[in-house]
Amino acid sequence: MKLRYIAGRLVKTVMVVIAVVLLSFFLIRLAPGDAATVMAGQSGYADEAFMKSLRAEYGLDQPVPVQLWKYVRAVAQGDLGNSFVRRQPVLDVILERLPNTLLLDAFALLVAAAGGIWLGSLAARRPDSAGDASVTVLSMLFYAMPQFWLGMMAMLVFSVWLAWLPPFGIETMGADYTGLARIADIAVHMILPGMTLALYFLASYARLTRAAMIEVADQDFVKTARAKGLTERQVARRHILRNALIPLVTYAGLQASILVGGSVLVENVFSWPGVGTLAYEAVTGRDNPLLLGIFIVTAILVSLFNLITDIAYSIVDPRVELG
Amino acid sequence: MGFVRRFLARPTTVVGLGVFLLIVAIALGAPLIFARGPFSIVGMPLLPPGAPGLLAGSDVLGRDMAVGLAYGARISLLVGITSTFGAVGIGVLFGAIAGYYGGVIDDLLMRVTEFFQIIPSFVLLMVLVAFLQPSLTSTVIGIALISWPQVARVVRGEFLSLRSREFVQAARVLGMRDMAIIFTQILPNALPPIVVVSSMMVGTAILTESALSFLGLGDPNLLSWGSMIGGSRSAMWVAWWTTVLPGLAVMITVLALNFIGDGLNDALNRRRRR
Numbered sequence: 001m002k003l004r005y006i007a008g009r010l011v012k013t014v015m016v017v018i019a020v021v022l023l024s025f026f027l028i029r030l031a032p033g034d035a036a037t038v039m040a041g042q043s044g045y046a047d048e049a050f051m052k053s054l055r056a057e058y059g060l061d062q063p064v065p066v067q068l069w070k071y072v073r074a075v076a077q078g079d080l081g082n083s084f085v086r087r088q089p090v091l092d093v094i095l096e097r098l099p100n101t102l103l104l105d106a107f108a109l110l111v112a113a114a115g116g117i118w119l120g121s122l123a124a125r126r127p128d129s130a131g132d133a134s135v136t137v138l139s140m141l142f143y144a145m146p147q148f149w150l151g152m153m154a155m156l157v158f159s160v161w162l163a164w165l166p167p168f169g170i171e172t173m174g175a176d177y178t179g180l181a182r183i184a185d186i187a188v189h190m191i192l193p194g195m196t197l198a199l200y201f202l203a204s205y206a207r208l209t210r211a212a213m214i215e216v217a218d219q220d221f222v223k224t225a226r227a228k229g230l231t232e233r234q235v236a237r238r239h240i241l242r243n244a245l246i247p248l249v250t251y252a253g254l255q256a257s258i259l260v261g262g263s264v265l266v267e268n269v270f271s272w273p274g275v276g277t278l279a280y281e282a283v284t285g286r287d288n289p290l291l292l293g294i295f296i297v298t299a300i301l302v303s304l305f306n307l308i309t310d311i312a313y314s315i316v317d318p319r320v321e322l323g
Numbered sequence: 324m325g326f327v328r329r330f331l332a333r334p335t336t337v338v339g340l341g342v343f344l345l346i347v348a349i350a351l352g353a354p355l356i357f358a359r360g361p362f363s364i365v366g367m368p369l370l371p372p373g374a375p376g377l378l379a380g381s382d383v384l385g386r387d388m389a390v391g392l393a394y395g396a397r398i399s400l401l402v403g404i405t406s407t408f409g410a411v412g413i414g415v416l417f418g419a420i421a422g423y424y425g426g427v428i429d430d431l432l433m434r435v436t437e438f439f440q441i442i443p444s445f446v447l448l449m450v451l452v453a454f455l456q457p458s459l460t461s462t463v464i465g466i467a468l469i470s471w472p473q474v475a476r477v478v479r480g481e482f483l484s485l486r487s488r489e490f491v492q493a494a495r496v497l498g499m500r501d502m503a504i505i506f507t508q509i510l511p512n513a514l515p516p517i518v519v520v521s522s523m524m525v526g527t528a529i530l531t532e533s534a535l536s537f538l539g540l541g542d543p544n545l546l547s548w549g550s551m552i553g554g555s556r557s558a559m560w561v562a563w564w565t566t567v568l569p570g571l572a573v574m575i576t577v578l579a580l581n582f583i584g585d586g587l588n589d590a591l592n593r594r595r596r597r
Contacts, residue, residue, distance in 0.1 A: 019438050031454040144526065144577040146533045149552060149570035152559060156567070160560055254440070261445025265534055279446065280538055283453050295450050299442040306441055 005314050013307045020299040024292055025071050031288055080296060081289035085281070090293035094275060098297070100170060101274030105263055107190055108197035109252065115198070116205020117248070121241055123206065124213035135210070139203030148265040151196035155269065158192060165192050168271040193270040197262050201255060208251060212244035246317045253309030256302045330590035339582025346576055350396035361394040361546040362386065369562040380564045383555055388564065391546050392572050398536075398547035399576060402462055403529040409467025410528075411521050414474025419505050419513075421475070422482025433479070436472045444469040448531065452540045459542045462535060466528050477520050481513035515591035522587050526580035533573050548573050 037051070055061045059070055074081075080090040123132040142150070159167035171177065171185045216222065217240050225239045267276030275294055282291040331337055354360075364385045365377070372380040372388070379388035421432035448465045455461035485491065486509065494508045535541055536549030548569040555565030 015434075016438055016441055020442060027450055027454055030451070032456065140578070140581070141574070144530075144581060145574040146530050146537070146549070146552075146570060148534060148537055149566070149573065152552070152556075152566050153570070156559060156563060160563075257441060257443040258445075260443035261534075264445060264449070265537070268538065279449060283449065283538060283540060286453075288454065291450055291453055295443070295446045298446050302443050303441055 002314060006311055009307055009310050013303050016303040017300055020296055020303075021072055021075050022068075024075075024296055025068055027292060027295075028071075028288070075296065080293035083282075083287055083290040083293075085285040085287045085290070090290050091297075093290060094278065094293055094297050097273060097275050097278050100272060101263055101267065101276060104190060104194055104197065104267070104272060104274060105259055107194040108201065108263075109259065111194060111198035112201035112205055113248070113252070116202045117209050117241070117245065119202070120206040120209025121213055121236065121244075123210045124217070124240075124244075125236060127210075127214060132210070135203075135206050139207055142200050142203045146265075147196065147200055147262050148269050150199065151193065151266050151269040154192055154196055167192070170273055189272075193266050193272050196269070197259070197266045200262060201259070204255070205248065205251075208248060209241075209244060212247055213240050216240045216243045246313070249309050249313045249316060253306040256305045256309075260298050260302060326590050330586045332589060333582075333586055335582045336586030336589075339579040339586070342575060342579040343583060346396050346579065347400065349393050350400050353390075353393040353397055357387070357390040357393060359390070361391045363390075365390075369558060369565070371562070372564050372568075379568055380562070382551065382565050383558045383562075388551075388568060391551050392548070392568060394546055395548040395551060395569060395572060396576070398459070398542075398545055399529045399532060399573070402459070402466065402532040402547075403525040403580075406463045406466035406470065406528045406532075407521050407524045409463060410470040410524060411474050411517065413467065413471035415478050415510070415517065417471065418475040418478025418480075419482055419510065422479035423486055423501065423505050423509065425483070425486075429479070432475075436475045439469065439472045445531070445534070448535065449538070449540060452535060457535075457540045457542060459545065462532060462541065465535075466531050469531075470524055470528065473524065474517065474520055477516050478513060481516055482509055485509050485512055519584060519588045519591055522584040523581065526577040526584070529573060529577055529580070 052061075059067060062070075078091050080094075082088065083090050083093050086093050119135055123129075123135045126132060155167045158165045166172070166189050170189050171182065172189075175185065177185050213236075222235060222239055225235045230238075263274065264276035264279050266272070267274045268280050271277060275298065279291060279294050281287070282294065331340075359365075365387045366381055366385050368381055368383055368385040370377055370381040370385075372378065377387055377389065379392060382388055382391065417432050417436060421429040421436075448469050451465040451468060452461045455464070482505075491504060491508060494504045499508070532541070532547065533549030533552070536547045537553040539550075539553060541547050541550045551569040552566050555562070559566045
């Protein structure tokens, strides 16, 4: 049964990836002009014959289905075209930046999950207490402010006014640290962008954990655990929290696409050299192939992450069937 | 309890409504109060709030921040409301057809909806706006195109539960066409949750617009709160107000809208009513 579920999810992931590529092909045709006009514009030379030869060279004069087929085949082989600005294959440029983004996002996700579960279970233990109310108020504020602005405010306080933390980049320029010193340096640089990214999700994790724990606490098996003579702490940790965590796994998957969007903005605020700052460079440089490549790569990563969380969910909660 | 009393039961809703109406008034009145427009230079750059004639200080180029904030409200509200209408239009169409017909059509439409929920929507939005060329129109179209799935899900759920009710069967027996049943019989009954969802979406759309224009993907001919923040990044170190104030404006507006949404939810959502 479980294998069938996993196979079903795999097929679904493949379908999503195919749809992403089809959508990208459509998006290319949305931009005014085609690759030939852009290249001609860049070389500052554009007579009709030259344009025609460019179009022939890139297959732009062929029927749309042929172009689509070529595009799909190219993407399947990892060819996302060349970056106009960098003059390198798009995939290479993205892969070079990807580890930095993954590092930042993983840090943010871990902080958000750990902090949110902790705060949420505190709030659930004493509903309607001052602590509970402050979690609610804080999450309300976080939902209402632009995340990039929250980052800038954090920078203003901790870098400009207090001068505790570095405001920009992933490591100290020109310091050339190695080994542990370098890791420590990167960690210090990661605090501000990582926390900015984490806080938003931390607030939603806290709310979810709180709601799930209060709901689970009403169920019969919890009463049984209490009747068995377990302490309140044991009941909360082993019986309530463990069951309340199950929906959080799915939630992490659903939030992945929001995490990517937040990452783009937060990276830009803190000049974190990841895929997000690359997307900004692509926008300012009018580098359409690069921007589209970033969309394709992040979309594939997010759907893979969803696949992983779904499989994890089916293992944590054996009741899950195909769906 | 009547609708109005349920709606205004929470003090936060009353505050939210008051603040929102004030912002609407500022947005509508901006061209009358500040006829010279947000781009005109009024004095030295980076004067602090409270400097003579400058309630909110001046920005990097010596433009009046207060004027920028007032004009920014126009963009935020315009984008927030129109893109939400767009998203509701697409979402209702998808959700209604999926929920009404069920079966294969439902499966297919829901796969499309899911697809748009899985993919990183902000990156897609950046691609859409950059490829269509940044403008007010492309911002609105882009935000509508990434936000409709939420509406579609809610509408589908409502249609699934309403389609087998007696009044729908009666309409069918009377020989009404499917489209007439969907839009004149079921949709009016499905409106309350749609209103609640869309009131929340306006705030989200305003946040998204601010993010887009912060990245320089807003309309280059218009000053919005996000572009004010983006344009003053280098000045933040010496002039906090250039970034703090526009961000506060976004936050207050979105907060007010969310409070209104909570109130609408209390007044309209039958399931959550106690």
